[in-house]
Amino acid sequence: MNTFAYAHLDESLATKLIDRAGLGDLDRKVRNGERLTFADGVRLYETPHLAAVGLLAHRVRVQRHGRKVFFNVNQHVNYTNICIYSCKFCAFAAKEGEERAYLMTPAIVEQKVREQLHRPVTEVHMVAGIHPTMPYEYYLDVVRAAKRARPDIHVKAFTMVEIEHMLNISGKSEDEVFADLREAGLGSCPGGGAEVLTDRVHKAVFRDKMGPDRWLAAARKVQRHGFKMNATMLYGHIERVEERVQHLIRLRELQDECGGFMAYIPLAFWPYHTDLENFGHVTTGFLDQRSIAVGRLMLDNFPHIKAYWIMLTQESAQTALSFGANDIDGTVTEEKITHDAGTTEPQALNEAQIAHLIREAGYEPVQRSTVYEEIGAGASTGA
Ligand code: SF4
Incomplete structure (x- = not known):
C-alpha cells in the first residue's frame, strides 16, 4: 500500500x-x-x-517521466584496484605488491561475465584503478573478453580518468583510439571520476588525478566520438555549496555543447578506510535527498537523474524517487568500490527486490537498457 x-x-x-x-x-x-x-x-x-x-x-x-522508474539488470566488474593515484577519498585503490592488490586478466573478466549467463544481464559496468604498466591493448582485450562471453551485452566501461590514460599510452590518435574501443565492443562510458569539478577540491583531495578541465575535456572527446555517458558528483566531504552548484553548471554547459550525457548520478561519499576517515560522518538523508532534487532542477538538459542505491542506501534511494530521481540503477552484482569504503548495502539486489522498492514508493518499475530503451514495464521483476 x-x-x-x-x-x-x-x-x-x-x-x-x-x-x-x-x-x-x-x-x-x-x-x-x-x-x-x-x-x-x-x-x-x-x-x-x-x-x-x-x-x-x-x-x-x-512531467518528464510520469510514474516510471527505470532500472537495469547489470553486473559490475572492477578489473583492477591497482592505481598510480592516491585520491584521499578512495578506499578501493591499492599499490602493486600490497596484499589486497589484484588485477584481472581478460580471461578472468570473461569468466566473471560467463558466471552470470543464467541471469538476464544486459550490461556490464567496468571501471578500475589506473594500472602503472598494463599496455593499451589490455583495455581493449578486457572489453573484447566481456563481449566474447556474452556477445549481446552492453559494455559500459572506463571513467574519463581511464579514457585519458588510454589516450596517453596508446601512441595513437584520438580518432584511432575511439575507433579501436568501438571495434572492441565499448558501448558507452560511466560517469565516475568527476568528483567535484572545482580546482580547490581537486587540489585538496584528488592529488595527482585529472582535474576539472581535463575531466570535461575527456568527456567532450567521448561524446564527440558518438559515445553516450553519465556524469557523477561525489558529495558529502570537503566541498562547499557553491562548489556543488559550480559542478552542476559545468556539466550543464557541456551538455548544451555536446548532448551526450544520459544521467546525472550524485554519489554519497563513504569515508571508511579512506584518508578522509577522520572527517567524521557519512552523508545525511537530508543531503542525499537535496542532492538528487537540486540536480534535477539545475540540470534541465539531462534526461535522467539516478539514485544509485549502493551509495545512497536502499532506503534513501527509494525516497529519492519522490525528490526528482527517475532511475534507481541496477542489480549490480559484486561491487567493490563502495564496499571498500564501508557501505553496509548488499553486493546485489535481484529484479524482484528492485521492483519492490519502486512499487512500494508508488511508482512503476521499467526495465531499461543502458541507453534507456524500455525493455518492458515491470518485466522480469517477479513481482
Ligand atoms: S579514485 Fe580512481 S584514480 Fe583515484 S585512487 Fe581511487 S581508483 Fe585511483
Missing part, C-alpha cells in the same frame, strides 16, 4: 507549500522553462525547506 503522497501529488497543496517556503519565484521559473542560475542553485542547497525543494524537483520528474 503506497502511503507516500508525492507519487500522487496534489498540485495546489504543493504550490502553497512551495510559496510558503519562499520558493515561489523558482517555481514560476521552472514552470516557464527558465533556466535556474548559480544563485538559484545556492538557494536550493541552503533553504531549510527541503520538502519544498523536493516538490519542485518532483514536478519536473513527473
Whole structure:
C-alpha cells in the first residue's frame, strides 16, 4: 500500500507549500522553462525547506517521466584496484605488491561475465584503478573478453580518468583510439571520476588525478566520438555549496555543447578506510535527498537523474524517487568500490527486490537498457 503522497501529488497543496517556503519565484521559473542560475542553485542547497525543494524537483520528474522508474539488470566488474593515484577519498585503490592488490586478466573478466549467463544481464559496468604498466591493448582485450562471453551485452566501461590514460599510452590518435574501443565492443562510458569539478577540491583531495578541465575535456572527446555517458558528483566531504552548484553548471554547459550525457548520478561519499576517515560522518538523508532534487532542477538538459542505491542506501534511494530521481540503477552484482569504503548495502539486489522498492514508493518499475530503451514495464521483476 503506497502511503507516500508525492507519487500522487496534489498540485495546489504543493504550490502553497512551495510559496510558503519562499520558493515561489523558482517555481514560476521552472514552470516557464527558465533556466535556474548559480544563485538559484545556492538557494536550493541552503533553504531549510527541503520538502519544498523536493516538490519542485518532483514536478519536473513527473512531467518528464510520469510514474516510471527505470532500472537495469547489470553486473559490475572492477578489473583492477591497482592505481598510480592516491585520491584521499578512495578506499578501493591499492599499490602493486600490497596484499589486497589484484588485477584481472581478460580471461578472468570473461569468466566473471560467463558466471552470470543464467541471469538476464544486459550490461556490464567496468571501471578500475589506473594500472602503472598494463599496455593499451589490455583495455581493449578486457572489453573484447566481456563481449566474447556474452556477445549481446552492453559494455559500459572506463571513467574519463581511464579514457585519458588510454589516450596517453596508446601512441595513437584520438580518432584511432575511439575507433579501436568501438571495434572492441565499448558501448558507452560511466560517469565516475568527476568528483567535484572545482580546482580547490581537486587540489585538496584528488592529488595527482585529472582535474576539472581535463575531466570535461575527456568527456567532450567521448561524446564527440558518438559515445553516450553519465556524469557523477561525489558529495558529502570537503566541498562547499557553491562548489556543488559550480559542478552542476559545468556539466550543464557541456551538455548544451555536446548532448551526450544520459544521467546525472550524485554519489554519497563513504569515508571508511579512506584518508578522509577522520572527517567524521557519512552523508545525511537530508543531503542525499537535496542532492538528487537540486540536480534535477539545475540540470534541465539531462534526461535522467539516478539514485544509485549502493551509495545512497536502499532506503534513501527509494525516497529519492519522490525528490526528482527517475532511475534507481541496477542489480549490480559484486561491487567493490563502495564496499571498500564501508557501505553496509548488499553486493546485489535481484529484479524482484528492485521492483519492490519502486512499487512500494508508488511508482512503476521499467526495465531499461543502458541507453534507456524500455525493455518492458515491470518485466522480469517477479513481482
Ligand atoms: S579514485 Fe580512481 S584514480 Fe583515484 S585512487 Fe581511487 S581508483 Fe585511483
